Amino acid sequence: MTDVMIKRRKARELALQILFQADVGNLPIEEAIETTLADAVDLDKEICDYAVQLARSIWQRKPDLDSQIQSVTPHWTVERMAAVDRNLIRMALYEMLYVPDVPYRVAINEAVELAKEYGSTESRRFVNGVLGALVRKLNLDKTQRERG
Structure with missing residues (x-):
């Protein structure tokens, strides 16, 4: 797997966590993003940015x-x-x-x-x-x- 593929996979995992929290917890998407990113401090910015963009767009x-x-x-x-x-x-x-x-x-x-x-x-x-x-x-x- 290339570096881009690995980063996209990690971003999708993070987006899934965000979406799951918003969905199951009945939370506003921004709150789910904030909560999830607080636990994802070791991930690089590119992964987090794609995950957040993906989660927001899907939720919208x-x-x-x-x-x-x-x-x-x-x-x-x-x-x-x-x-x-x-x-x-x-x-x-x-x-x-x-x-x-x-x-x-x-x-x-x-x-x-x-x-x-x-x-x-x-x-x-x-x-x-x-x-x-x-x-x-x-x-x-x-x-x-x-x-x-």
Whole structure:
């Protein structure tokens, strides 16, 4: 893994912690950021900056992201999903839609890897399945082939 990939992975982990705190603790995103960063004093500024930007942007677009997620999980509401799973799916979907330098396959792979580490035994499969359905629904495979 390159230095950039390692930093992005750490930033995603930190963003997941922020999102989890805001979601489960029902906290304002700024409070979740402040609390999480207070515990992350050893991380470099670049990692923290990307994590905070990611968490704020995801939280700002949460209603739209959740609507997209809900459209491919008609029998499973976003609220019923495990908190880790729904926040990983939100993060990957956000990166797939709004971060042009992150290919959708990378966003999915990162979410699945983090699900293995932080989720339940079923999280990996669930996260991968929902994100795969979103790729098909949003036709991201065709879109990224045309861009690249």
